Each structure stands twice: as structure tokens, then as C-alpha cells.
Amino acid sequence: MNVSLGLFLLGFYFVLESSECRPSSPCLYPPAQWCRSAEKCGVQKHCFEQKADGLNQTDSPVEVALYYESLCPGCRQFLVLQLYPTLLMLHDIMAVSLVPFGNAQESGQKPPYTFTCQHGEDECLGNMIEACIMNLTQFSFPIIYCMESSEDVIKSAQVCFQLYESKVDWNTVMTCVKGDLGNQLMHANALMTQALNPPHQYVPWVTINGEHTDDLEQKATSSLFMLVCSLYKGAKPAACTGAAKKVDRSYL
Ligand SMILES: *[C@@H]1O[C@H](CO)[C@@H](O)[C@H](O)[C@H]1NC(C)=O
Numbered sequence: 001m002n003v004s005l006g007l008f009l010l011g012f013y014f015v016l017e018s019s020e021c022r023p024s025s026p027c028l029y030p031p032a033q034w035c036r037s038a039e040k041c042g043v044q045k046h047c048f049e050q051k052a053d054g055l056n057q058t059d060s061p062v063e064v065a066l067y068y069e070s071l072c073p074g075c076r077q078f079l080v081l082q083l084y085p086t087l088l089m090l091h092d093i094m095a096v097s098l099v100p101f102g103n104a105q106e107s108g109q110k111p112p113y114t115f116t117c118q119h120g121e122d123e124c125l126g127n128m129i130e131a132c133i134m135n136l137t138q139f140s141f142p143i144i145y146c147m148e149s150s151e152d153v154i155k156s157a158q159v160c161f162q163l164y165e166s167k168v169d170w171n172t173v174m175t176c177v178k179g180d181l182g183n184q185l186m187h188a189n190a191l192m193t194q195a196l197n198p199p200h201q202y203v204p205w206v207t208i209n210g211e212h213t214d215d216l217e218q219k220a221t222s223s224l225f226m227l228v229c230s231l232y233k234g235a236k237p238a239a240c241t242g243a244a245k246k247v248d249r250s251y252l
């Protein structure tokens with residue numbers, strides 16, 4: 001658990017750092033999203049320099065999709081140790097989608113559908129909470145990461161949500177989880193998972209630009225970072241090449 005605690009604290013550090021950089025108007029985004037709202041966050045210079053590094057953002061990002069279950073150990077490991085760290089480093093050149101469902105089963109011909117999960121009811125609840133959070137918040141990945149890296153995925157959900165979405169009532173999420181919206185979102189995940197070609201045989205199941213092969217899965221699970229760097233067709237960011245990068249340093 002030491003590694004996940006470390007990563008959790010790292011996430012926490014980013015939050016603290018962002019609050020320190022608040023000039024007059026509050027920046028309501030974590031650092032990974034700063035350049036989408038650079039003006040609000042007072043980091044225009046930082047974002048301008050990043051562009052000047054030679055990133056050709058007209059090239060399409062590498063699309064990484066993870067089909068997973070909230071309580072499956074291999075899924076948690078991939079999400080926490082590969083997917084999230086890679087996204088933090090390479091967010092300019094990759095796009096991530098998360099589809100919680102995996103080996104779950106859906107029954108019923110019309111809504112509300114019934115779901116059964118490999119790791120029991122708690123797993124269905126975890127899948128549903130995550131699907132709802134992804135639907136209800138704009139930047140949900142830190143929250144999902146926080147849950148999946150914690151000791152107890154379900155018990156940590158509210159704390160993790162509130163850490164990143166302090167202004168949204170947790171009841172909004174639970175209303176989704178218990179209601180039609182959650183059911184509809186999970187049904188959509190079931191359809192997406194069933195539409196996989198080739199069909200998934202295990203979880204975590206990774207697709208890269210919509211494609212799954214044993215080779216891609218193996219490369220993604222050993223170093224997703226290197227895989228994304230190698231597949232990106234535009235000018236590689238400094239994180240991929242080790243090229244010198246201007247850093248906006250502050251002294252005192
Ligand atoms: C960026 O990449 C696209 C597609 O590869 C290319 O057409 C375009 O000329 C590039 N732009 C710059 C500024 O390098």
C-alpha cells in the first residue's frame with residue numbers, strides 16, 4: 001500500500017500546490033487541466049511556453065480506453081500505476097476513456113436493467129459511482145484515481161469526490177447511482193463493452209486508438225508511457241524525448 005499512498009500524496013500535493021498559486025481569482029482546476037483555463041489560473045506564461053516547446057496539437061491524440069471493474073486488483077494496478085501517471089505526464093498527446101463494466105452481466109429487456117458483478121454487489125456499486133462521477137463532473141479522473149488507489153474503493157468515494165469537487169453535493173452522485181441516470185449510464189457501458197471487437201476475454205482490457213491486440217495490451221501494461229510516446233505522430237513532447245524544457249521557476 002506504500003506505493004498507492006505515495007501516489008495519493010502526490011495527487012494531494014498537486015492540489016496544495018494549485019491553491020498556493022491562486023492570485024486574485026481562484027483557479028478551479030487541478031494543474032493537469034490548467035492550460036484549458038490558463039487565464040483564470042494565472043498560468044498563461046507557463047502554457048505559452050509549453051506550446052512553444054514544439055507541440056503540434058493538431059495531431060490527433062493517442063486514444064487509450066480502459067474496460068475495467070472497480071474492484072478487480074489488476075484493473076486497480078493498471079489504472080493507478082500506469083494510466084493515471086502516464087496521463088499526468090502526457091495529457092497533451094493522449095485522450096483517455098474509462099468504461100467501468102468489464103465482466104459484469106446485464107439482465108432485463110428494458111430499463112431498469114439489473115447488473116451482477118464478478119466481485120459482488122460492492123463492485124457494481126463502485127462501477128456505478130464511477131460512471132455517475134464521470135457523467136456529473138468535467139475532470140473526473142483524479143477522483144477515480146483517488147478511489148482506486150485508496151484502501152477501500154467504496155468508502156473513499158465521498159472523500160475523494162469532495163477533495164476535487166468541493167462545491168457539488170455528494171447527494172447528486174448518490175441520486176444518480178440509485179436512479180434512472182445511473183441505470184442508463186451502466187447500460188451504455190454494457191453496450192460499449194459488448195460491442196468490443198475482438199470481444200474482451202479478461203480485465204483490464206485496453207484498446208489503443210480503438211484497437212486491441214495481445215501485443216498492445218502487453219506493451220500498455222509494461223509501460224503505457226513508452227507506448228503512447230512511440231505511437232504519437234506529432235512532434236514529441238519533452239517528456240517523451242528528455243529534451244530540455246523551460247520551467248517557470250519562482251525564487252522566494
Ligand atoms: C501539424 O501536424 C499536421 C498533421 O500532421 C500538419 O499538417 C501541420 O502542418 C503541422 N503543423 C505544424 C505547425 O507543424
Ligand SMILES: *[C@@H]1O[C@H](CO)[C@@H](O)[C@H](O)[C@H]1NC(C)=O
Pocket residue numbers: 134135136184185
Ligand atoms: C450524462 O448522461 C446523459 C444521459 O445519458 C447524457 O445526455 C450526457 O451527455 C452525459 N454527460 C456527460 C458529460 O457525459
